Amino acid sequence: MAPGSGTTVSLTAPVRLRDRTAGSRVLFGPHETNLARDREFSDRHVAYYARRAAGGAGVIVTEIASVHDSDWPYERAPLAADAGPGWAEIVRACRPYGALVLAGLGHAGAQGSSAYGQQALWGPSRIADVVSREVPMELEQPEIDALVAGFAAAAAAAAAADLDGVEVNAGQHSLLRQFLSGLTNRRTDGYGADRARLLREVLTAVRVAVGPDRVLGLRLCADELAPWAGIVPESAAAVAVSVAGLVDYLVPVRGSGMSVSATRPDLHTEPGFNRGLCAGIRAAVAGAVLVVLQGSVVDPAMAQAVLDDGSADLVEMTRAQIAEPDLVALVRAGAAGRVRPCTLSNQRSMVRDPRNPIVSDEAEPRSGHETEDPPVEGRAPDPGEVLVVGGGPAGLEAARVAALRGHRVRLAERSTRLGGALRLAAAVGGRARMGLLIPWWERELARLGVAIDVGVEITEADLDAAADTGVAALLATGSRPGPFGFATTAGTVVLTAAELQRSVLRAGSTAAALARLPDGVVVVHDPVGDPTGVGVAEQVAAAGRPTALVTPDQVAGAQLTRTGDLADANSRLQRAGVVRELRSTLRSVGAGRARLEHVWTRERREIDCAVLIDCGYRLPEDALWSARPHLPRAGDCVAPRTVHEAVLEGRRMAMAVGATGAQPTRSATARPRAAAPR
Structure with a gap:
């Protein structure tokens, strides 16, 4: 509802911010992209934001730019002093679609990095950051004055670039939040006695710099999840009230340096988790400022319900619009069912990472690559008939794209x-959201008229017959279990993770599937360290079985650092009673025992093991391709990887069909050339 009006508003309806009107009540929030060139906004940024504007985003907040050169938090972090030309290009690209474009402004403070700028980190007090363990320099008045001036100069530059305003970050990775918090602010001067003083000074200076007609937003931490000393909802509400006259909207968020993953958690956290927090802040400001709900809101129905019950005035749907750039346009057209689901896995959207990956989405790989990858909707120059072999993510996407391009597809x-493997992955404990993509593909294929045959195995003869009638065959045959890396002897049941999940799906529950197996300890072997091993261990323990997780790594689920779930996953394992056998190689299993070897000392030991579940590596299911190597292939039958690679390759394979007017034939013998790197 609009503040104080008592009237219901639509998610797709315009909303007034200061003297400007946004085309919808959906906000595309600031986030790391790694799209920058040096520290400047690039043409890739322009295309990325313009795509969301074209899809109906009402407010777009650009990636947070550092307001002072003391702050270089990650290698491709934009710098406000260098951002002007890029900001101007983004505005020119987005404004025709009715989106307001705001500059995200901030300073990471002690949550930054000294690796790039080779300067001491800034902080309110000499409190080491819990992640980097680096002790920051305690700011004196000259640095505080420079910080305030930096925010003002950045805001003035944004106004000069004709942006519609700015959003100041006092949430995650923020020096302003660190000043607000008793966890990090132990000062005895005026900035310690009144921890909100610096925030007010910054907002006052920014308001003057942007002028009276541009929008000023504030991303405010309202709960650090550390009530013994940190920001709590009550203190945040008081801060919100004190700055309400300076800002046009507030985005309450949660999380601190001690809980970085809490701001944008993965799929283990229920969507809309900040709903109560947001409603509390909105009640406190009593209509004096618009309030935006942030917190894994990815479902348009949930977003509308938030507006209907008055919890918020706008809704941030950042990851949802990475997954589906046309989200608002589809809802506006009455086609919400066509919105591509966001799994919240964070596998491609979390990129604050030393590898510098480019932001993207596992089921929409064009996100982040708009300047390189063409849209899939264009009609093929020579449409014909296509046979897609395999109904996993690669095959489903290949069939969808081929149909979109005018081919008749089976x-x-x-x-x-x-x-395929995605259905099994979604059966793993805590990962059910991954399965949302399957019914979406099924609906899209039905809409596009794709003929689907299940329970049908395609043979070499079938492929030859297809080629003889001019049908292009595309192979997406998935993967098979790899060889065990340990010896097995009689006396212990050994299953692969895929076999366990098939049993779970057939039995209807994990407990029912495990009831068919011998009693005793279930050992989960995880040589990979991805979400599978940890998820299977949680799943088995939740079904009431004693569980041990064996991994060669220093910590369970080592790859979960990339999704922000590492600490949370290990906490869940601890609470579930899972015994973690770290730094351990599984050498053999049998006779009710598993034999382990320490990766450093080679010390051998044994543990009880009635059932072993192997979460090891898989191999391509490439028998058909080996027999007919001239045929294009995609996904796990090339090399088993994640959903993202399967979808990307399935899409590219479908885009190539009919592109030159030629169809693959039996006489062709050359193997396909590898796709050029991005």
Whole structure:
């Protein structure tokens, strides 16, 4: 509802901010992209934001730019002093679609990095950051004055670039939040006695710099999840009230340096988790300022319900619009069912990472690559008939894109259901959201008229017959279990993770599937360290079985650092009673025992093991391709990886069909050339 009006508003309806009107009540929030060139906004940024504006985003807040050269938090972090030309290009690209474009402004303070700027980090007090363990320099008045001036100069530059305003960051990775918090602010001067003083000074200076007609937003930490000393909702509400006259909207968020993943958690956290927090802040400011809900809101129905019950005035749907750039346009057209689901896995959207990956989405790989990858909707120059072999993510996407491009498509899957390995991955404990993509693909294929045959195995003869009639065959046959890396002897049941999940799906529950197996300790072998091993261990323990997780790594689920779930996952394992056998190589299993070897000392030991579940590596299911190597292939039958690679390759494979007017034939013998790197 609009503040104080008592009237219901639509998610797709315009909203007034200061003297400007946004085309919808959906905000695309600031986030790391790694799209910068040096520390400047690039043409890739322009295309990325313009795509969301074209899809109906009402407010777009650009990636947070550092307001002072003392702050270089990650290698491709924008710097406000260098941002002007890029900001101007973004505005020119987005404004025709009715989106307001705001500059995200901030300073990471003690949550930054000294690796790039080779300067001491800034902080309110000499409190080491819990992640980097680096002790910051305690700011004196000259540095505080320079910080305030930096915010003002950055805001003035944004106004000069004709942006519609700015959003100041006092949330995650923020020096302003560090001043607000008793966890990090132990000062005895005026900035310690009144921890909100610096925030007010910054907002006052920024308001003057942007002028009276541009929008000023504030991203405010309202709960650091550390009530013994940190920001709590009550203190945040008081801060919100004190600055309400300076800002046009507030985005309450949660999380601190001690809980970085809490701001944008992965799929283990329920969507809309900040709803109560947001409603509390909105009640405190009593209509004096618009309030935006942030917190894994990815479902348009949930977003509308938030507006209907008065919890917020706008809704941030950042990851949802990475997954589906046309989200608002589809809702506006009455086609919400076509919105591509966001899994919240964070596998491609979390990029504050030493590898510098580019922001993207596992099921929409064009996100972040708008300047390189063409849209899939264009009609093929020579549409024909296509046979897609395999109904996993690569095959489903290949069939969808081929149909969008005008081909007559048949998809054949040898199992009785579509989804392939993704259906099994979604059965792993805590990862059910991954399965949301399967019914979306099924709906899209039905809409596009794709013929689907399940329970049908395609043979070499079928491929030859297809080629003889001019049908282009595309292979997406998935993967198979790799060889065990340990010896097995009689006396212990050994299953792969895929076999366990198939059993779970057949039995209807994990407990029912495990009831068919011998009693005793279930050992989960995880040589990979991805979400599978940890998820299977949680799943088995939740079903009431004593569980041990064996990994060669220093910590369970080592790869979960990339999704922000590492600490949370290990906490869940601890609470579930899972015994973690770290730095351990599984050498053999049998006779009710698993034999382990320490990776450093080679010390051998044994643990009880009634059932072993192997979460090891898989190999391509490439028998058909080996027999007909001239045919294009995609996904796990090339090399088993994640959903993202499967979807990307399935899409590229479908885009190539009919592109030159030629169809693959039996006489062709050359293997396909590898796609050029991005």
